[in-house]
Amino acid sequence: MTAIPWKNEFETGIMSVDHDHDSLIQAINSLCERLESDLSEVAVLRQLDEIHALIEAHFAAEEKTMIDTDYSGYADHKQDHDRLLNDILDIMDQVKSGKSIDWVSLLGNLTAKWFSVHFSTLDKAFHLQTHGAGNNGS
Ligand SMILES: [Fe+2]
Numbered sequence: 744m745t746a747i748p749w750k751n752e753f754e755t756g757i758m759s760v761d762h763d764h765d766s767l768i769q770a771i772n773s774l775c776e777r778l779e780s781d782l783s784e785v786a787v788l789r790q791l792d793e794i795h796a797l798i799e800a801h802f803a804a805e806e807k808t809m810i811d812t813d814y815s816g817y818a819d820h821k822q823d824h825d826r827l828l829n830d831i832l833d834i835m836d837q838v839k840s841g842k843s844i845d846w847v848s849l850l851g852n853l854t855a856k857w858f859s860v861h862f863s864t865l866d867k868a869f870h871l872q873t874h875g876a877g878n879n880g881s
């Protein structure tokens with residue numbers, strides 16, 4: 744099962760940004776698939792930790808550009824990034840509490856919903872400013 748199937752709603756219309764987001768989602772999907780044979784708590788937490796780190800690295804790169812360019816939307820944008828990272832930590836807490844959860848569906852639904860809104864609004868606004876309107880990033 745693909746945890747996060749690509750959706751049109753993820754597109755910002757800026758080619759290089761959509762490419763980065765697609766790579767991020769593919770990396771998360773491969774981590775989810777890799778676990779199918781081992782659902783022990785340790786293995787699940789390790790995968791979730793790696794997924795958290797991948798997403799965090801993507802966010803850190805964006806936030807660095809925002810700071811470097813004195814982007815006015817930095818605070819709101821970072822707050823939305825932090826919200827997703829905290830929600831992933833919450834899933835990890837549920838796993839640690841021994842709760843039997845379908846974490847792939849939970850993570851897939853959470854991120855797909857968040858990506859659909861964040862990519863097409865905050866990321867689009869930010870990248871249009873840094874890439875320049877009318878540039879499709881190619
Ligand atoms: Fe992004």
Ligand SMILES: [Fe+2]
Nearest residue numbers: 805820865866
């Ligand atoms: Fe972002």
